[in-house]
Amino acid sequence: MCKLQLSSFISMNLADKEYLSSLEKEVIGNYVYFFSPLDKEYLSHFKDTIETLEELKKYKSWYQRIFDSKKLSEAKRIYKEEIDTIVKKISDLHKEQREEERLLYSKKTKMDKYWQLRKEIESxxxxxxxxxxxxxxxxxxxxxxxxxxxxxxxxxxxxxxxxxxxxxxxxxxxxxxxxxxxxxxxxxxxxxxxxxxxxxxxxxxxxxxxxx
Ligand SMILES: [Zn+2]
Structure with a gap:
């Protein structure tokens, strides 16, 4: 119950802020805790084990960064794979075209030489x-x-x-x-x-x- 409210604080949306302003607050150690009357009772029993607001915030921000960077690297990997596939396709296509051109050119050169020789012989x-x-x-x-x-x-x-x-x-x-x-x-x-x-x-x- 208390944890839920602490987590809500981290996300800091407007509803949470309004809710927090209606709560009692208390300084425990270096941190400020917000709590409802029920939370107060909960904290009094578990205050030594509960994570501090700052720790939760840090953890969440750290986790979010890892999560984002994982998502980003995965997206980069997929993107790179797609690009590599396209580049390979284009390169294969160019290779085929070059081979076709080479064959056509070689046939043409061969025929040009033949007709030239024939012309010379006929003279x-x-x-x-x-x-x-x-x-x-x-x-x-x-x-x-x-x-x-x-x-x-x-x-x-x-x-x-x-x-x-x-x-x-x-x-x-x-x-x-x-x-x-x-x-x-x-x-x-x-x-x-x-x-x-x-x-x-x-x-x-x-x-x-x-x-x-
Ligand atoms: Zn005839």
Whole structure:
């Protein structure tokens, strides 16, 4: 009963203050005690064991600080965990994007190199000789529709790319020494329309967004 009133004093809300002002007070040792007539009787029996107001206040304030700091550190821990998770997700995403970009770049570089090499090989006199021989063999007509317009010469059974890849051709001299590249039986004239429909043509690859 007495303790309850002492605790109420610590919380010091308005109702308590009003209540305290209506109570008797007495100085015991270094402390001032407030009490009701019933408390007075209680104190007279237990005054040696009861906690002082100051001790209760200190304890409560100490406990509150510990409690608050525990709550704060727990909140910080949870917050840090959440931040770490988000940071990790972002970093994983960036990693995936970098890997995708690297692959795309490597494919693009590879294809750019291929088209450059092909252009160089097609400018060789040897290419012109092979081309003319193929055209002559087929009577200068598209092997599919017989058209004589816009003729191109196709590497028929084994594509230009497949041959350069198989023999590891990276320059004109290597191309010059490769018999399969200049095999007349592996060539056929096609009009542009039909050449564009062959799977290894530049047009076909670009339309289908593929790389060889
Ligand atoms: Zn044709």
């Amino acid at each position: 060789m006199p040897q290419y012109g000789i092979w081309r003319q021989a193929v055209l002559q063999k087929f009577g200068r007509k598209c092997a599919v529709c017989g058209s004589t317009e816009n003729l191109e010469v196709d590497h028929r059974y084994k594509s230009f790319y497949a041959i350069t890849k198989e023999y590891g051709i990276t320059n004109k001299v290597q191309a010059y020494g490769c018999a399969e590249l200049w095999d007349i039986d592996n060539g056929a004239p096609l009009c542009k329309t039909h050449h564009d429909q062959t799977p290894s043509s530049r047009k076909y690859l670009q339309t289908n967004q593929k790389t060889i």
